[in-house]
Amino acid sequence: MTILDTLKKRILVGDGAMGTLLYAEGLDTCPEHYNLTHPDKVEAIHRLYVEAGADVIQTNTYGANFEKLKAYGLEHRVKEIHQSAVAIAKRAAGPDTFVVGTVGGFRGIKKLELSLSAILYHTSFQIDTLVQEGVDAILFETYYDVEELLAVVEYARSFKIPIIAQLTAQDTCFLKDGTVIQDALIRLEATGADIIGLNCHHGPHHMNQTYKHLALPEHAFLSCYPNASLLDIEDNMLKYSDNAVYFSQVTRELVREGVRLIGGCCGTTPSHIRRIKDAVADLKPATSKNVIPFQRGAQSVIQKKEPSLKELVEQRPTIIVELDTPKHLDKGQFFRGIEALEKAQVDAVTLADNSLACVRMCNIAAASMIKHHYNIRPLVHIACRDKNIIGLQSSLMGLAALGISDVLAVTGDPSKVGNFPGATSVFDVNSLGLAEIIRQFNRGIGADGSSLRKHTTFTVAGAFNANVSKLHASVQRLRKKQEAGVDYFITQPIYDKNKIREIYNSARQLDTSIFIGIMPITSYKNALFLHNEVPGIKLPEELIEAFRIVKDDRDKTQKLSLEICQELIDETLKYFNGIYLVTPFLKYELTVELAEYAQRLTKKQGVVL
Template identity: 35%
Template sequence: MKPNFKEYIRERVLLADGAIGTYLYTKGIEPDKNIERLNLSDPDLVYSMHEEYIRAGSRLLETNTFGANRLKLEAAGLADKTRQINQAGAALALRAAGEEIYVAGSVGPSGADFPLADPAGAEGDAVREAFREQIAALLDGGVDLLILETFSHLEELLLAIQVGRQLAADIPLVANMVYPQQGRTAAGLDALTCGRAALEAGADVVGSNCGRGARALLAAIEKLAALGAEIPLAAFPNAGFPEIVDHRLIYPAEPAYMARVVGDMVKAGARLVGGCCGTTPAHIQEFGKHLRLKRRPLARAIDRGSADGGPEGQAPAAAKPGALLADLPPGRLPILVELDPPTHLDISGVLQGARALAAAGADAVTLGENPLAVLRADNISLAHRIRMEVGIPTVAHLTCRDRNALGLQSQIMGAHLLGIEGILAVTGDPASAGDQPGASGVFDVQSFGLIRMLNQFNQGRNPAGKEMKGHCNFSIGAAFSYRPGNPELQIRRLERKAALGAVFAMTQPFFSATAVEEMLERTRHLDILIFPGIFPLISARNADFLHHEVPGISIPEELRRKLWSYAKAEDQRQAAAEFTRELLAAICPLIDGLYLISPLNKWEVTAELTREVRQAGWSGSGRRLSP
């Protein structure tokens, strides 16, 4: 017999299950297929997933009904089966749960665009009815509680709570929002404000799920803790920030790391903990092993035409070094330094940083395009301002995520007209993991197709073969994620990018001189300049976050332990700075160029390192590409 849910979580921490959608994708379900339909078409698969989570230690199961409201099901042609899908989802979870495990009816956002233009009219009525139909079906199906999750707009969450309370005044109700920006919604609302509003509307438990990884969700829980020790909180983090590998989303955060961070959430007041996107039964099992669960003191990604983004069988033209590489001063190590465009309209800080970097001796400033899918100012416009007002060359990152093939070509032409010297072609981080609700990726081409497209414009024609009455002169860059444990795949990708027209590569951060030397040896055959990325660490927590939650970054355990051996943040910073200096001294005489990444946009750190490299007088490998 299950104890009273509200009483239970006031005394103990309850371990819930992990992801449903992303976990079912690993079972072979196509990502563009409706997951909730499986309650009817493949109930055994859904049931076996519930059983896996129970074996992993889950004591609360969510129904496979997150998107099972009429407005969302209509797009899949299943609107007439709304009640049937929800009741089947409840029945499957209840059958797996037996007499001792709670079942929560999962309700996600309606799919309508919020804020509503007419909340009191027909538009608002349609959303209310969609929630009413779904929640009524779940209640009739016998769920023990309701969990409203992944809501980005407070207005929509309050509406769903209102409907839930009208249908069942006493059933436990959990209300989770997404806080991607240090405890704030994408619209800027503070978690504490949202939590208070949800409690006033009738929620019993408030918290957060999904978002931008465990650390970001911890920030939200720490803010919600101000509601008071008597208010139970819910925490369901993602398994880090996903990357696209072979058309699949891969989440990097390891179970043991997430268990440690979720432990911090428990200390902050979380009483209901589980996992969201990317988590699996392995994560839940690790949570159960390490948390000591007791009372606290808890896309679419294909290239059109050929895989290289051009007509089938057409060989790419020979690449040109481009303006950036051609104008590098001889006899010294090239240095590129990355800054992030601001998340607002004030660019004075970035311009100040660019001036400092130019004075320190940087050869170019590189600017990401909405890195990690976080909304920032347009990088090509900012690159032009930097070029005009500071005089330092620029490298603009260009993603395949944000524009279709037509828009990419137009942007390439615009970058040429604005005098941009270099472009780094990248596929782009998944929009769904960013800070803009409802944003989606385009991906008409991936990085290979974009490199070929840039090379064609450098030759004076567009991908359709039309002459452009001139030609671009970009130095075309490629991203290179060298992974010492299994480098062959990424090296093959870099070989292909070089063949398509890339003339330089910027790598993910290195934290080992030995790894850099191995990378140089393994890529010696390539006619492409490689700029190893160096990320100056600033704290032990910073190192842990990068290692566990950012794809492609691996920081040696020995270094992370060393930083944690210092109690004070300032001592950690000094130890990290000394490590970076030693790393630069070891690799700078060997490499083609250096790519410095400003930590948290702290350009003072990279400006000082640039100055020190210039004072040391390193010339690097001295390798240059012939015109």
């Protein structure tokens, strides 16, 4: 009798976590490697679950794909690990125990630079091996991305083997892209999944809240594998609650909501499975239920009161100036610079987010003061280095509440280049992932898929490193950023007029606006430092030589610097509307003079800023 035939008649109990028990025993590598190095330990855990009452056990193959195993130098042993995993599980399984081959999802919370076709290629190798080794079903679990799960289900259905497809949601009603969970399950059923449901992230309470909104499938069964609980910290260690009795009590409610296959995910143990088995012993599968209608919260738009920088630069020449917040608490010079830029009528001041990983005054706080006390627009940089996915969203919500809608999404320089090289770099997402989160905010959806109740109106700038030998590859990176939600681009400082023309010829295919970065050089030593030590900046050799010649004359050095920048502005305005002036060392007098030069030039050309 197949697993599907059995589910027609009764509730089946799955197993619990494998990794949780292996780590408790001192796991020193990835859990899947134990299939080869410690098969006896893996088999012993399988037996514990079978003895506890599990009707269905999973192969120890959740993370056994090429990409994940590559981190351990095990990518060449993918097939061997799967073959061993099936053999171990079959030895442990009783005569009435089903063995399902587990395949984990690739796309999680962090941005993954791997195409869907590449994911399908690696996953197909796993599926092929598991089917060849004779598993009773394929279990796809912990899939955050419904498109990825649909693709692998579509592939697996050709094997005529039962398919279990389980999504993972951070919110009780939505996937991380805002898709309603019920809608996603309907699509999975239509694609050919035989058992559909959720696993991981949530404990039994929140899972039960979700299933109250889920209708019984017409041609599939519902499954559910909750975590033991929310994570807690004890003695600096992450742990789950020892709550097997409570878990089993909620299990009865989940069965009433239509779940027919129920097991445990992270933190669950044989004790949980034993309690679940006892809890469902007298329960019959639900054939009907009252579904609580899903209601998305009403959303309104955070009103935009002025045109975005993207809209401005599409209409006319636009000047933005970067002015770094101070590295100390004396903000006098910084705000004197803001006043000077306001008087010069630049279009926006851009505020870096601890650039070069050096500690500076919070740019959001500075942006708030600028917006409320000066007639100049702040463009706020958001770096992924210093904030996890929670902090990034908190910053976005704060900016929206302040009425600041112009942002620059950057990955951020690594911490080791700054003044605290031992600090931790976060990088939950890179700039592409951040742009995608902002795009969801503009739809009124958080990164976990939940409703924000209002739509934000962010316009997103992206960084463009044009100082590379192969500009084509850098331009292709811009295309990916556009697809992620970036609206326009800002380059690193450029010091070569030929590079400006090259950028125009290479990037015009993108149909986007570009601000060309221009930064005055303050000395010969500054020129050498920029050229040799600052990522993304390169100077022509003849320019460095010109500064060497006047290195002992401060006035000639400044005159040379301004002349070079003016020539770059001349060249920029032949091809682009956007000028991005970077202020060196808070010497705002230099960028004010250049901004005024650009304004005079455009007025001569009959263009009014």
